[in-house]
Ligand SMILES: Nc1ncnc2c1ncn2[C@@H]1O[C@H](COP(=O)(O)OP(=O)(O)O)[C@@H](O)[C@H]1O
């Protein structure tokens with residue numbers, strides 16, 4: 001229901017009363033949101049919608065290019081991952097907390113859209129390889145990723161040149177979205193599952209290679225948006241132990257989703273720098289609710305949301321159905337999953 005605030009009232013007054021309203025009306029929860037100045041919306045939720053998640057069928061503008069309704073908020077509205085407003089995101093959580101499920105939904109949601117999907121899954125591809133038919137490029141170990149990331153950076157630079165060329169022809173634009181549609185390059189979403197697998201090293205020599213990988217990722221995160229290249233990074237922890245540049249990379253990943261974590265330090269890595277109050281909420285996520293997460297962005301707002309269940313088989317089938325939409329990006333052609341299995345092992349560093 002919508003209410004007009006009386007003169008002198010503020011949204012916080014109603015928010016402070018939600019616990020009492022909840023009891024008075026015997027409902028599961030009452031959520032307050034400001035619709036426009038002076039008007040608030042009260043959402044009464046009858047039961048715990050996060051227990052068995054069903055996404056609402058009518059998505060009120062939830063989908064669209066580069067928008068995926070990926071989870072359900074506790075007030076029963078969809079949580080939408082929107083790459084145009086939040087280009088890069090970091091998803092943290094302990095093992096079995098639901099990170100890969102979250103990625104699975106994003107891949108499945110983007111599969112029917114006009115976008116190129118790129119996977120980096122250094123756990124030998126166990127999570128992302130099943131989506132290979134819809135992936136324009138896939139790296140399943142750090143050596144492959146070491147070749148794929150520079151190729152992505154080169155692709156990004158190529159796109160900057162294209163934008164520059166257009167500017168000289170009198171079309172003033174500073175990103176790919178300002179280009180005429182027939183010239184606009186295909187957006188690219190890069191998924192990194194288990195980022196630590198990419199960065200953890202054994203030897204000193206590996207350390208140099210890791211620093212290179214981080215540098216490439218930092219460049220993609222800093223400059224990718226204008227070139228239509230978006231990062232979706234997920235991992236168990238994301239701290240200084242990942243090496244030089246890790247903190248800089250994290251600062252660029254402005255969207256944050258924190259699943260269940262094992263310690264407060266991990267929740268702080270995910271949310272501490274942008275929504276400190278959300279840290280406590282993230283620490284309270286119970287183990288028996290995989291997929292439940294606290295999502296925040298650089299505006300400081302945060303929300304609890306849970307993904308619905310989606311089996312790997314269903315997601316893979318869905319991707320296979322949309323194989324024909326897989327764009328071939330010449331710059332990434334040699335990383336096309338089918339192609340790489342044919343060549344088998346490419347010697348590292350070649
Ligand atoms: N939203 C969810 N609803 C029900 N089960 C889930 C949900 N998210 C994850 N799971 C289950 O939890 C387990 C761990 O999920 P996964 O995404 O692989 O975690 P992670 O990648 O963080 O280790 C899987 O068995 C998965 O089926």
Ligand SMILES: [Mg+2]
Nearest residue numbers: 099100127193
């Ligand atoms: Mg996983």
